[in-house]
Amino acid sequence: MLRRIAKFFVGALLSFSFSPVQAAEWNVVEADLSEWSDPGKWWRTENGVFIAESKGGKTLPKIHYLEWKGSTGKDFELSLEYRITAKSPQDAGVNFRVERPHAKNLPNLPSYQAELDTCNLYSKQRFIRDGKLFGHIHDGKRSHMFKRNLISSGHPGGRISTKPLPKKFVPAQAFRKPPEWNHCRVVAVGGHIQLFLNGVLANEIHDRDPKNRSTGEGIALQYRPNGGYRFEVRDLKFRPMAASSTAGRLSGGELSVERAHALATAGKHAAAAEMLEEVFTADPSAMSTMGGLGLATLYAALGEREKHHAFCERFFAKYAKRKWGEHAERPAKAYLLFPGADDPALLRKADEATRWSLKKGGHMRIWFELTRGMAQYRTGDLTGAMKSFRQPLNGKHAGQRILARAYGAMVAFKQGNSAQASKLLAEAERESEKAARSKQNWNDVITAKIAIGEARKLIR
Numbered sequence: 012m013l014r015r016i017a018k019f020f021v022g023a024l025l026s027f028s029f030s031p032v033q034a035a036e037w038n039v040v041e042a043d044l045s046e047w048s049d050p051g052k053w054w055r056t057e058n059g060v061f062i063a064e065s066k067g068g069k070t071l072p073k074i075h076y077l078e079w080k081g082s083t084g085k086d087f088e089l090s091l092e093y094r095i096t097a098k099s100p101q102d103a104g105v106n107f108r109v110e111r112p113h114a115k116n117l118p119n120l121p122s123y124q125a126e127l128d129t130c131n132l133y134s135k136q137r138f139i140r141d142g143k144l145f146g147h148i149h150d151g152k153r154s155h156m157f158k159r160n161l162i163s164s165g166h167p168g169g170r171i172s173t174k175p176l177p178k179k180f181v182p183a184q185a186f187r188k189p190p191e192w193n194h195c196r197v198v199a200v201g202g203h204i205q206l207f208l209n210g211v212l213a214n215e216i217h218d219r220d221p222k223n224r225s226t227g228e229g230i231a232l233q234y235r236p237n238g239g240y241r242f243e244v245r246d247l248k249f250r251p252m253a254a255s256s257t258a259g260r261l262s263g264g265e266l267s268v269e270r271a272h273a274l275a276t277a278g279k280h281a282a283a284a285e286m287l288e289e290v291f292t293a294d295p296s297a298m299s300t301m302g303g304l305g306l307a308t309l310y311a312a313l314g315e316r317e318k319h320h321a322f323c324e325r326f327f328a329k330y331a332k333r334k335w336g337e338h339a340e341r342p343a344k345a346y347l348l349f350p351g352a353d354d355p356a357l358l359r360k361a362d363e364a365t366r367w368s369l370k371k372g373g374h375m376r377i378w379f380e381l382t383r384g385m386a387q388y389r390t391g392d393l394t395g396a397m398k399s400f401r402q403p404l405n406g407k408h409a410g411q412r413i414l415a416r417a418y419g420a421m422v423a424f425k426q427g428n429s430a431q432a433s434k435l436l437a438e439a440e441r442e443s444e445k446a447a448r449s450k451q452n453w454n455d456v457i458t459a460k461i462a463i464g465e466a467r468k469l470i471r
Contacts, residue, residue, distance in 0.1 A: 037090075040079060040230070040247045048078045053234060061244040063103075063234040075234045076120055078109065082228040086252040089197040089230070093127055096189045097240030102128045102144065102233075105244075106151070107197055109229030119151030122225050123216075124233055125197055125206050145182045146213035148206055152225045157216055165202070165218040177295075180213040192245070200252050219267075268302055275309065276453040284309040300330065300341040305454050307345030312457050319349050320357070327360050336371035339364035340382050347385040348458055350465040361386045377406050381414055393422050409446040410455035413439050417462035424470050436466050 040046070042056040053063045054077055063077070083089065089107055109122040128144035146159030157163045160180050161173045185208050187193050196207040202218035218224040230249075234242055268290055274283035287306045291298045298306075303326045310319035323346040330338040343361040346352055365383040369376070384399030396418070403415035416439035424432035443459045 037248045037250045040081065040249070046080050048080060050077055051075055059245060061232065061247070063232070063242040066239045074118060076106065076231045077234070078229060078231040083107070083230060083249045084228055084251040086200040087249050088252055089199070089249045090195070091244055091247040092192040092194050093242070093244045094189050094192050095127065095240060095242050101240045102235040103242045104149070104233040105195060106231035106233055107199060108225040108227050109231050110152070110225055110227030111229055119149070119154060120231060121152040122227060122229070122231065123204060124149040124151060125195055127193070127195060145186060146180055146206065146208055148204070148214050148216060150225070153223050157214060159213045162215045162217070165216065165220040165224060167220050167222070169220065169223060176212060176215065178212070180211055185209045185211045185213070198252070268297060272305070272453065275305070275457070280309050280312050284313065298329070300337045303329070304341045304345045308348065308454050308457050311349045311461050316349070320354065323357060327357070333367065336368040336373055336375055336379055340368035340379050343386060344382045347382065347389055348461055350461065352389055358390055362390055377402050377411060381411055384415070385418055388418055388422055393426055396422050409442060409449070409451060410459065413442045413446065413459040414462050416442065417459070417466045420466045421469050432470050436463070436470055439463055439466065
């Protein structure tokens with residue numbers, strides 16, 4: 012029996028303050044074993060608590076799963092409190108995305124399992140102080156252990172890559188010794204899975220392998236009674252997580268930068284921006300300098316001033332530690348391309364960043380000169396801007412020539428040279444029409460339209 016309780020809404024506090032999902036009502040799973048399959052002789056309930064307990068012995072199975080008969084839905088947030096009381100290390104966990112039907116007595120359920128093995132954290136044996144499995148996620152379908160402290164990516168074809176979590180999860184600091192209860196929270200939306208233990212992110216998975224990943228809607232409690240110990244679970248609940256409107260419009264396709272680019276190329280700028288938001292929220296590392304510039308360009312095309320401003324602040328912060336010239340130039344360009352960009356703090360950052368990129372130089376120097384000219388135009392250095400546009404005006408890339416002419420037209424107009432302004436704008440328009448017939452990058456096409464539109468509004 013399910014009982015709906017407290018209804019409230021939360022916003023996701025994620026890397027770029029985007030909200031890829033919306034929280035719904037919590038559904039409490041009552042401590043009623045009639046709703047679970049195969050309780051066996053180890054499970055009972057007392058005062059709303061699921062209890063599995065054994066005293067050891069040779070007749071114990073290697074592993075036991077207590078499966079709930081209900082469904083979480085495809086995307087959900089799962090929450091529970093638990094504690095393990097034992098004198099030696101033991102193994103327990105909660106399985107989610109359990110697929111049905113499946114063969115009985117499987118050694119591993121086709122599902123993901125949040126490993127709650129914790130009692131070794133308070134063992135006197137020094138070599139196991141850090142916890143054996145606490146914070147791992149076991150993939151029963153692939154027989155793979157996604158280890159804590161990692162962001163793991165499952166790729167089509169079976170390859171799995173990893174990188175460290177931005178903030179280290181320390182088991183001995185996160186774990187609470189009995190009689191205190193530990194809190195486990197799982198967020199599973201599409202192929203994106205996060206495991207939080209006592210409020211700390213312990214594990215993150217981006218499973219982009221539709222063939223091998225688990226996609227079920229079941230829950231199970233896993234108990235491995237290798238010896239005498241007690242496993243207790245209470246306040247087990249879940250709530251559906253509704254995918255964003257963008258995901259719904261994409262016929263169930265995978266979120267990816269490539270799909271977002273395809274949408275942008277097709278002129279679906281709002282859908283492309285929403286998809287990039289979701290991709291960069293789920294996997295911040297997916298945002299390269301070009302990816303960030305692309306999202307900023309889409310915001311500018313849509314006239315989303317507040318989103319554009321907030322994103323550019325984060326874009327500058329992400330590449331505060333620079334290595335290459337584009338690490339400085341692209342966040343600067345991302346802000347400067349918005350018509351009328353005038354925030355003093357961001358203009359200072361853009362001005363400093365474009366100076367730095369030119370010092371680095373390299374094969375992209377002409378692009379850096381172009382963006383430097385944009386910064387000078389925004390800050391009122393019209394003479395300096397026109398000098399910076401000299402090389403891009405005759406650049407090999409159409410995007411360089413179009414932007415240099417469009418911004419050059421605005422500079423000339425503000426200098427009082429209307430004839431020169433009209434000439435440069437007309438040239439930018441002709442160049443843009445010619446480029447539109449070629450296979451120009453969608454980002455360059457949109458950026459050109461934005462610049463020409465701003466110039467037209469100023470001059471005509």
